[in-house]
Amino acid sequence: MPNLWDPKRAPKDSFDQLVYASNLLGSDLRVTNFGGGNTSLKRTEIDPLTGEEADVLWVKGSGGDLGSAKASNFASLYLNKVLALEQKFASGTPEDDLVPLYSHCTFNLNPTPCSIDTPLHAFVPDPCVSHLHADAVIAIAASRDAENLTHEVWGGKLGFLPWKRPGFELGLMLRDLIRANPGLRGALMGSHGYICWAGDWHECYDLSLELIREAEAFLAGVHGQPFGAMLSAPPTEEAVRGAALQVLPEIRGKVAHVGQRWVAHVDAGPEVQEFLGSEKFERLAKLGTSCPDHFLRTKIRPLVLDAPPTDEVGDWLDKALSGFREEYAAYYERCKRSDSPPMRNPNPSVMLVRGLGMIAWAKSPSEARITASFYRNAIEVMKGAEAVSEYTALPEQEPSTSSIGSSRRPNCADCLPRKSLPGRSP
Ligand SMILES: [Zn+2]
Structure with missing residues (x-):
């Protein structure tokens, strides 16, 4: 540096x-x-x-x-x-x-x-x-x-x-x-x-x-494999392209919210593939984020998907997305306060798809790229923490209250108090 x-x-x-x-x-x-x-x-x-x-x-x-x-x-x-x-x-x-x-x-x-x-x-x-x-x-x-x-x-x-x-x-x-x-x-x-x-x-x-x-x-200075053994080899470029072509057009319509179509940014780089193919992937992905700033973009946790089926992917995606939305609604109910704004878009902003990579969603290409970069940050953090110790996520309710009343950053606003406060961010 x-x-x-x-x-x-x-x-x-x-x-x-x-x-x-x-x-x-x-x-x-x-x-x-x-x-x-x-x-x-x-x-x-x-x-x-x-x-x-x-x-x-x-x-x-x-x-x-x-x-x-x-x-x-x-x-x-x-x-x-x-x-x-x-x-x-x-x-x-x-x-x-x-x-x-x-x-x-x-x-x-x-x-x-x-x-x-x-x-x-x-x-x-x-x-x-x-x-x-x-x-x-x-x-x-x-x-x-x-x-x-x-x-x-x-x-x-x-x-x-x-x-x-x-x-x-x-x-x-x-x-x-x-x-x-x-x-x-x-x-x-x-x-x-x-x-x-x-x-x-x-x-x-x-x-x-x-x-x-x-x-x-x-x-x-710490050696070894922070994410544990590799359970699968990284997909070839061709396989990634094929999976993206199969999945992306279907997902885009399904994560549209109140008429707004979201834009995807795909990251299939080696760092992402190392995480997705590793022994610890499932456990770490479920834990959620650590830095409150990461949470603002990536939501409490990503949607994890196995490699897409070879035939029709519509039902497969519907099932996974409805499961995510249900979990999200339950999370909102657990964490909301009396003055919280209504629940926002319950769709995932980060998807981790085995055999493909990371798909980040946002309202514009630049925002989607930033969301992807934030989850990259989260992967790096988990890797470093697992190398020297054990990664711990923020308590579930904390991220949602970590940026007070930011109207500019609705991603953190599910359970935030006092909508009327002037925008503040960490
Ligand atoms: Zn800070």
Whole structure:
């Protein structure tokens, strides 16, 4: 993973450096998934109303991608006002109800809404903070003994926070961790990703990559077959093409929802085939996702299908899809809250078909490609976690509540509270 920081191109201004570093971090999917992670800077600004100095938190706004973020994609908040929300939390305000209050902390009428991860950034004393979803790091974070592995991989550099959905309480947990361990340079967040900090953005960028490299080196040092024995050889290109021609036209009509036809992206690459042909495939595919960001696109779990029958595939698909929809409806009933929106499209967004590969569905070709890349991320995470330990998924209800009220990302909205909140994403 190359260090892309170019001293000749890197700006001198600390805010411009934040944007520059964010673009570098977001340009490599091994560093963070599309749309995942966020970055921030704390610095003194002049209050336009009083003319006095104010401590301001610049944090990447909700939605969008770090790789293409511009200055206008960063929210600005009075740091002391964000920190003061702790009093409301301590007096019993639920953390979901604190989210709309972030806009009351806005500095200089900046219209960009801040990320749900804002408290994570606010409670770190250092000025430069990055929170990322690197596959190699999530593999450790999604392992059964993630806490021990954190110490083994990063020594005293990273602390450990158990899984907690993004929000105010997670920010307080991080603050307490730092207070108890002042030498930390970051923290692994169980089943999620990591966060790290530094005095300037060049240093923070370097540290962000260093932590990923250390995780990659650790995973690379483990030998064996993380997915167990191969039960079947990968299909030939010709077999994949034949299966795709047989199945895709039939499925497309069947996953149409309320008149909207979905678009497929097929991934039949060797990494996918290795997973599909392995001993552990069935068990792992059923477990579901680890990082909440993955879930947003891929749903709680994929539809697993055996190789298509040689003759008529219509009935075979109908049976499999109706089973998936029934399970999905049962999941919705188990997890819904009193203020949850109605159940969304119950069809799978990821299908894993033996003898073919992965078929990801979305409303457009680019969205379908992103969905496929997210499940690729999930495969990498499961592989890494199984190599060093045992993969664990998020508790079933957690992913559904991990992105509060995002109207822009309906994929996470089945069981989400309060539809009317402004969009926030992890
Ligand atoms: Zn995150």
